[in-house]
Amino acid sequence: MRLWDFHGGIHPEENKQQSVQQALVKAPLPKQVVLPLQQHIGAPAEPLVSVGDTVKTGQLIAQADDFISANIHASISGTVTAIDERPIPHASGMSDLCIVIESDGQDDWVKLEPIADWQNADSETLLNAIARAGIVGMGGAGFPTAVKARIREQHTIDTLVINAAECEPYITADDMAMRTYPERLIQGVQILSQLVKPSRCLIGIEDNKPEAIKALHSATKDTDIDVVVVPTKYPSGGEKQLIQILTGREVPSGGLPADIGVICQNVGTAIAIAKAVILGEPLISRITTLTGNAMTRRQNVDVRLGTPINELLDFAGFNAALASRLIMGGPMMGFTLTSDRLPVVKTTNCLLAPTSQEFPDPEPESPCIRCGMCEQACPAELLPQQLHWFAKAEEFEKAQLFNLFDCIECGACSYVCPSSIPLVQYYRFAKTEIHKEQEEAKKAERAKIRFEQRQARLEREEAEKIAARNARMAAAAAKSAAAKAAAPATSGASPVTQGLAQGLDEAAAKKLKIQRAAATVALKKAEKALTEAALDSNASPDNKAILEANHKAAQEKLAAIDQQLNGGAQAKTQAGANPQPAVATNPNGLDDAALKKLKIQRAAASVALKKTEKALAEATDENRVQLEATFKAAQDKVSDIEQQLGIASAQPASNEQSVAAPSADQEKILKQAKIAAAASKAAMKKAEKALVHAQSIGDTDEIAAKEAAIVTAKANAEKAADKLAALQGVTPKAPAAASHSASDATPETDLAAKQEKALKQAKIIVAATRTALKKAKKALAEAQDSKDPEAIKAQQAVVERCKTKFTGAEQTLAQLTSSDVC
Amino acid sequence: MIEFLAQHPVLAAVTGLLTLAALFGALLGYASIRFKVEGNPIVDQIDSLLPQTQCGQCGHPGCHPYAEAIANGDDINKCPPGGESTMEALAELMGRDPMPLDADPDTIGVKKVAYIREDECIGCTKCIIACPVDAIVGATKLMHTVIESDCTGCDLCVEPCPVDCIDMLPVETTVKNWGWNRPQGPNARFEHQVFASDRPFTTDGRAV
Ligand code: SF4
Ligand code: SF4
Ligand code: SF4
Ligand code: SF4
Secondary structure: OOOOOOOOOEOOOOOOHHHHOOOOEEOOOOOEEEEEOOOOOOOOOEEOOOOOOEEOEOOEEEEOOOOOOOOEEOOOOEEEEEEEEEEOOOOOOOEEEEEEEEEOOOOOEOOOOOOOOHHHOOHHHHHHHHHHOOOEOOOOOOOEHHHHHHHHHOOOOOEEEEEEOOOOOOOOHHHHHHHHOHHHHHHHHHHHHHHHOOOEEEEEEEOOOHHHHHHHHHHOOOOOEEEEEEOOOEOOOOHHHHHHHHHOOOOOOOOOHHHHOEEEEEHHHHHHHHHHHHHOOOOOEEEEEEEOOOEOOOEEEEEEOOOEHHHHHHHOOEOOOOEOOOEEOOOOOOEEOOOOOOEOOOOOOEEEOOEOOOOOOOOOOOOOOOOOHHHHHOOOOOOHHHHHHHHHOOOHHHHHHOOHHHOOOOOHHHHHOOOOOOHHHHHHHHHHHHHHHHHHHHHHHHHHHHHHHHHHHHHHHHHHHHHHHHHHHHHHHHHHHHHHHHOOHHHOOOHHHHHHHHHHHHHHHHHHHHHHHHHHHHHHHHHHHHHHHHHOOOOOHHHHHHHHHHHHHHHHHHHHHHHHHHHHHHHHHHHHHOHHHHHHHOHHHHHHHHHHHHHHHHHHHHHHHHHHHHHHHHOOHHHHHHHHHHHHHHHHHHHHHHHHHHHHHHHHHHHHHHHHHHHHHHHHHHHHHHHHHHHHHHHHHHHHHHHHHHHHHOOHHHHHHHHHHHHHHHHHHHHHHHHHHHHHHHHHHHHHHHHHHHHHHOOOHHHHHHHHHHHHHHHHHHHHHHHHHHHHHHHHHHHHHHOOHHHHHHHHHHHHHHHHHHHHHHHHHHHHHHHHHO | OHHHHHHOHHHHHHHHHHHHHHHHHHHHHHHHHHOOOOOOHHHHHHHHHOOOOOOOOOOOOOHHHHHHHHHOOOOOOOOOOOHHHHHHHHHHHHOOOOOOOOOOOOOOOOOEEEEEOOOOOOOOOHHHHHOOOOOEEOOOOOOOEEOOOOOOOOOOOOOOOOOOOEEEEEOOOOOOOOOOOOOOOOOOOOOOOOOOOOOOOOOOOOOO
16 A cells, blocks of 8 residues: 655654553552543533532543533542542643542442444444543544544545554553454444445554554454554654555645545544443543653553542552653653642543653753754644744744644654754744634624624613603693693784793793702701700800801792792783783793703704714615615704704894893903902912911011001902992892893893893802801811910901801892892 | 827837826726725724723723724823733834833733622622623622623723622633743743653663
8 A cells, every 4th residue: 555754753762662561451440530520622521410429430420511522421439529629630730620539449330331233323323322421532632532523414534544653652552452452443443434434444553563563454354444554753643644644635734634535533532432332331441651760560551530640650660759750641742740649531641750861851942053953854844943933032923824723743843953942832832822812802802892782782772762752842842732722812922932931931930949949958957057056055156146147048048939939820820811921021031941952952963963974974875875865854954953043042142132241341340350359368368377377486577567468458358349249239230220221122031031140140159158158167266276366356357257248148149039039 | 090109119108008007097996986995994903903891091982982092193002901012013003103001010911800799799780880891790689790701801890889899800820721831942941841852861761
């Protein structure tokens, strides 16, 4: 049969003889097994037992949790003592979830369910048996076999390759398995070919295993299975390499063997399949090579999964003092273990305990000399040197361009590198980082989608709310309009105006009511404070007076509001009787409200416009026409509303013109006066502060000077305040006067607006003076604390002044409110 | 016409070139209409570089707004979750100079995930409202929890919680997300290196 060759490869010392001198034996049964839930590629299995359960050997204890996953079975009979995190044999040295079973020493098996007539069983039965047994690729990767065997559902396979090359130094597990169970292997191959139905079936085996070759030859005599002996070269046992040797076909970069019509299974896997189908035995043990010069009994053992490695090492006569390290797997692709308290898992093909003579500490890394030896050794025809530069510089994209992911991590390049560069570690690092980046990109993408969906949802909800509100408003307007329409047109005023006017009145009444409620609360508070103060004998009479004033003010306010409310009600009834004045008083206020509404409508319409614009930009040709229509409608609406808005706002503007000029002037003066007052106040404060400072120093001259300064500052401040007060006294009158002249031409509401403004101002002044009063009082309290008679006196004066100002302001306010009502 | 051109080779060349120019111009014009790129490609490119944590630490309400701001000339160093690498990628994309990150160095690039101490949660739903990616599940007056795989670690749910039962925990390294470290480089021994050193001893390293 013609053989091909693959590029590169190396010939490391084989070191296989040590472990084939003795026959395959069964390792002693462990007292306890630790079974990780993930011993395979894919999702971890889902535990089916709980702590305290008794289990039998071969019982299913954890079930495959996904399409790519594998069952786990109890490898001894006994009790489940724990399901928790235990250290697992993994390059990270970390822990993972494991099921721990304490042996009862019986090794009591469950009833097995063999498939008696397996030669004639259909593929579904066979596949189920394989999946049930939890078989995974035993060569090292641990890919669930049942998934791989289903490959025929998507690909046509013409060649089944059984990988018996076992090219890695030291490892002889497959070799011994073939010598011991050649018939089982052939049965397994037959089951596989029944599943895959290939046109040919090849067993590829390296020529350094003559005894196994002999055994296979005799076992395959009456079958159509070819045993193909291939020359020894590392890594001929690599899946892609072996396929190339046997078939001359190259697996494409990033592809699978199935893409070129080949499926490859390992010897150990085939034997496990045979056991699962013919004996019904799940995967609960495997053949492991125990080797390395730090052991005295180097041999292969059939060991139950989950057996602690230290028990196996004891069995093999391990001498820890001699060992340089402990390796799981072979010297090329294995990894060092951090401890021996770890379980044997489905992929443990070898435990290697070399002495430091065999495996001295690695040489320190030297810089690359660009010798190119790695390129000649690489079986994947990559450029290891380039990859290493890219990994070092963290230029992962370039590394991917150079087919980093075709690297099988065989280690041939590091083996030949004269600079002892740990090349494979660089590739593993690069792969890790790329995977991380991909994961992050995926996560970011998902986050983005979720964010956008949330945003869209919020917008939709908001839009729905607005729509509902608009609908409600429209319904209410229609209703009131209808009601008014029903009401007689005898009044002469247009019913719509009247209806709106009435609605407006109602709104005003509502506002007043709210104000009333607030005033009531204030009154209550004031009352309470007053009673408290009365009870508190310590309260200063000053305090009481203030409280009383407060109380009174609140009462007055309430009364004012009540009056207003009554007035409003009267006006309303009047409006009913005599629509003329109502129409006269209301249109402007009505305009205000309508204006607001129009503005809101405009905003909503322009949002809609924008949206349609955007949609239009994104739209495909089909719905463009429709969108364009919507867009136009939205545009029309906006301009419509704007027009209305223009009309509406033009009206009040003309109304205001008559009074605007004088009031603007007055306001300006007022402002100036206020600023002057504030400035002089500040000057006074400063002077006072300076005085205190001087007093504390005790400089009499200085004190006298400062006192003089304060006096002038005070005088200034008072002057400014007087001016301010005078001006303020004028302001409320001004609109009143203006209103007279305006009243014939324009409705009285203009006056009302002015009054409202004045009212607001007055209120602000009241609030300001109140805070000033409070501050002054606080200062007084402080002064009292410091027991400085001078300061107390000064502060008392300040408080007094503030009080008068406050009451003055309040009076103005009261005046305004009362005038407002009439 | 052809004869005329044949007699005037210079004119022929000029005509030929002009024809070609007109032809390609038409082709390009057609292509620019036919294959018009939708949306703003640069914003999308920037957006694809941002980590999509949606945390708002850049001063924008999410990553896409920040992408828009960068496209309009905003600084590229405002995204702490993205860290140096994002800033560098942005610098490269925008052709700007890299700049130091505008963030507390301790917080840059640390992946975190929110964790609700469930027995302390009072079910106020405030965190659900705050979460930009809907990574919290729960209902009024019922215990809430974070969907770990969807949490971007943006921190926005921590502040609104009235009982302070949300912790931001660093993402743990497990067997699943563990990866190999970078070898230290020249002059360092790589501890995990297994073979490469068995060569000098292969002859005398045989079984005793
Ligand atoms: S480890 Fe990768 S790069 Fe090195 S020789 Fe093997 S396949 Fe090639
Ligand atoms: S074998 Fe080592 S030193 Fe030579 S080119 Fe490759 S990486 Fe560089
Ligand atoms: S700071 Fe936060 S919101 Fe801003 S771009 Fe970065 S991840 Fe996105
Ligand atoms: S759960 Fe908290 S930290 Fe996580 S994405 Fe939501 S708001 Fe951000």
